[in-house]
Amino acid sequence: MTTPFPATAISPLRQRLIDDMRMRRFSEATQRNYIRDIGRFATFLGRPPDRATAEDLRRFQVEQRDAGMAAPTMNSIVSALRFFFTHTVDRPDLARKLVRVFHPRTLPVVLSRDEVARLLDATTCLKHQAALAVAYGAGLRVAEVSALKVRDIDSERMLIRVERGKGGEYRNALLPADLLFLLRQWWRVGQQQGVMHRDGWLFPGQHTMKPISTRQLHRIVVEAAQAAEIAKHVGPHTLRHSFATHLLEDGVDIRVIQTLLGHAKLENTAFYTKVATRTVRAVTSPLDKLGMLRTGVAPGG
Known part of the structure; x- marks a missing residue:
């Protein structure tokens, strides 16, 4: 994997950080984010970040909070600095001084099956339709869709090999029959186009x-989504959310879904139970079992 940073004027410390990230197969986006966030701390510090003290980290986080920085951004910086102090400069004592900021996790936007069908049908070309169908049909992250190669499609085993998952993890994803049919159509068209x-x-x-x-x-x-007149705020990850939620509603075991999504923690997959509306609708309320409202029986009557 090529480094996303320029090869000139790189300090030995930054090069060590880059090597540490590449060794762990971090994505290029993660590498860019970590370099940016550690650079932000170095600017605040006014000297190389490996010379920081616990008090420097405390002042930095206090300043971020006072400046009104969003909690997710602050936590991303904490992740970058923890990696830097734990792995690059071997200062785990400083990594332990960093505090993650609690923020409530919002429910993900999920499309209905009809909305997914309308979205796919509203794409303007076969390549776009196939790419979005992969995101939904296999539950892939947008970066995983982008990184797929032709050889990653295993039609014999009906699997998609995901070689550049989050954290550099490898896994197998679903290859539904309808998706394979669509990909074969795209293969023929793409060859005709010479791409x-x-x-x-x-x-x-x-x-x-x-x-x-x-x-x-x-x-x-x-x-x-705009062409399909879907009013929800959607992005590529919405298709992955919808994939997981629809599987859960269909009764697929949550640990199977965890494996398909490539989640390291079950709690991340379990979050979809909060948006699985079909599961909620399948529950009969104790009120309905009383039968009093439908029969016209008044309380105490």
Whole structure:
């Protein structure tokens, strides 16, 4: 994997950080974020971050809070600094001084099955439809869709090999029969257009030597949702949320869903129980079992 940072004027400390991240197969986006966040701390410090003290970290976090920085952003910086102090400079004592900020987790936006069908039908070309169908049909993250290569489609075992999952993890994802049919259609069209090759990207970008960008995939979803007159605020991850929720509503074991999503913690998968409306509708309320309202029996009558 090529480093996303320029090869010139890199300090030994930054190079060590980059090497540590690459060794753990961090995505390029994660590498960029960690470099940015650690650089933000270094700017605040006014000296190399490996010379920081516990008091420096405390002042930095207090300043962030007072400046009104959003909790998710503050926690992202904590993750970057914890990695830096734990792995790059071997100062776990400082990593323990960093405090994550609690913030309530909002419920994810989930599309109904009808809305997913309308969204896919509203795409403007076969490549876009196939890419969004992969996101929903296999429950992949947007970066995982972007990174897929033609050889990752295993039609013999009906699996999609995800080689660049979150944290560099490898896993197998679902390959539904209808999705395979759509991908084969895209393969034929892509070959006719001269953009598809057996060793190439499954969804090439504007330049066939590079994959479609996550930014473009986000734009495709937004435009398709608008064309389908879906009022919800959607993005590529909405399709992954919908995949998990619909499986849960269909009675698929939550640990199976955890494996398919590539979640390290079951609690992340269990969060979808809060938006699985079909599961809620299947429950009979004790009030309905009384039968008093439908029969016209008044309380105490």
